[in-house]
Amino acid sequence: MYTKASDPTDGPLTLEELQLATRNRGMPLEAMRYDITPVGMHYLLTHFDVPFVDADSWRLQVGGAVARPFELSLDDISAMPAQTLAVTMECAGNGRARLRPRPLSNPWLYEAIGNAEWTGTSLWPLLDRAGLNDDAVELLFTGADRGLQKEVEHNYQRSLTVEEVKRPEVMLVYAMNGRPLEPQNGFPLRLLVPGWYGMTSVKWLQGIEAVTQPFTGYQQHNTYRFKQSADELGEPVQRIRPRALMVPPGVPDYFSRHRMVDAGRVELIQGRAWSGQGEITKVEVGVDGSWSEATLGDSVGPFAWRSWSFAWEAKPGEHTLSCRATDSTGAAQPIDQPWNYQGMGNNSVQTVAVTVR
């Protein structure tokens, strides 16, 4: 009937992976130049289809284990106290296609990243207004997007603990970079959970339900897990691991993306680094395996990436550049990524091959 995602493979890229790669999109790495990623360059992963939502008839349902369930229109939500935050978002599957054997899903290399400026309203005051029952343990967020994974048909759903949603930066957002959300980014409303991988920030949000048991639906229990085999439950994927990426220097060859740099000048290598676990405290740049500390710049905001730069005296020949971030928890990017079954959280260092001529 249709091709099912099988076990990870050492085989070639499949048509199914290519179909996903042509629909979804990474941020071209040169876009790391911008503090704020333009809407059309931000990474995007759509599990099912981008749903068509009519904003006029759309309502957000807030209910479940609460004292006072209610619904809100987009106008209602837009009238609430607004905050705007720059937030770095990354797909939990970023780097998946670099693992061996290769887990089968969207075949990201490095580019599933972006840093947008999101405007919305803090979630907790809304839940406070609904009045969570004492036995409520989680909030379940339901999107309008619907489809099948491993034969289970469902709307996209994820949950968070009550504790987690008390953070004031957990928001319901209706604008990105100062404009209403475009359809692919979750119009008319999405959840935004700064610091967590992107799957948590449910798009096309239509319902928030307080539940008295931890949610065990497909997107919570069957996927987004760190595990070593199909049968294992594994550990949930949550906060973004530290990572640095650089703007590839010089000019590219179209097909191979190999870089060419002119000799005889100091090349300023620039990039960004981020972590959902803590502040970025160090970025190192590797030139042919020899590591030096980069100069750290400012963060774009408390939940956003931090700039860094490194002056490279580019000598003629073939070189490999790398970069590696460390955060305030002491976590650093691995050179070789420990493997996991679903290809989650691969934050191994970026390498860029450069010819100086």
Next chain:
Amino acid sequence: MYTKASDPTDGPLTLEELQLATRNRGMPLEAMRYDITPVGMHYLLTHFDVPFVDADSWRLQVGGAVARPFELSLDDISAMPAQTLAVTMECAGNGRARLRPRPLSNPWLYEAIGNAEWTGTSLWPLLDRAGLNDDAVELLFTGADRGLQKEVEHNYQRSLTVEEVKRPEVMLVYAMNGRPLEPQNGFPLRLLVPGWYGMTSVKWLQGIEAVTQPFTGYQQHNTYRFKQSADELGEPVQRIRPRALMVPPGVPDYFSRHRMVDAGRVELIQGRAWSGQGEITKVEVGVDGSWSEATLGDSVGPFAWRSWSFAWEAKPGEHTLSCRATDSTGAAQPIDQPWNYQGMGNNSVQTVAVTVR
């Protein structure tokens, strides 16, 4: 040193193709619902890197074989008579990855398409003001994007004949869907050539030069050619061939994109059709190889796609849906695409596998 694009292959997808697919992006086919494609869903092909252009210091140079060369700022161009046109743009390499053997470049399947509303000023009055010399035969358009293809380093350049640029709809555009161009769409200014494949609409435009000999640079002579072997010059790729695409019905399976439709109701199949050669005169829908005419809707504009729909009485079982456009020149989409070396202009019919249950 780096992997070169080789001859077309029957082998598996390469890392180089995947790198291109994760940077560039197709329009998810469900976006065919929108008359005007949101900026962040429009297809995008960047040959080299998205260049960083400072709009304040940027100037458009108009010169070469003209009586009165001049330069213009973005303010100058924005002050000229403006027109807004909806234009369907498609990559000449759309469908490439479906050819056997597979030409090696960006591995598009169906999605290299979009229909935006572009605002700018007609090009011809500017050239008239410059005063083309009698021996000027073409206009050469130079972008700020630079890199290598097959070891030739160059800025992206394409030319058009004097006759072609007299069409009033050939424009210099600075806005897309009512907002300034985002960087990836050519900020601050791009060329727009309605009816032609996308490579003609040079992004990040910095120069227009009247030339007295036909341009034979890389992007004009070495690529974007219909040819059967590496050595042949071939015929230039120009106007967009007719094509129809449908919004895939029902809901998808995440990995395979296989579609599931509920039985017992009439499924309205909707889509768009376009051609750069003439008006769309017919769209046919194939259900398991049996063809019927779809109902044509309106065009979004004289250079934009036309909607169509077809009521499908979906019976339980496995089905294959297809669609096929014919234009006013009599050209129709082929069921099986004649092969060419670079995978250009593949407008073979879309097929969508659907389970009705």
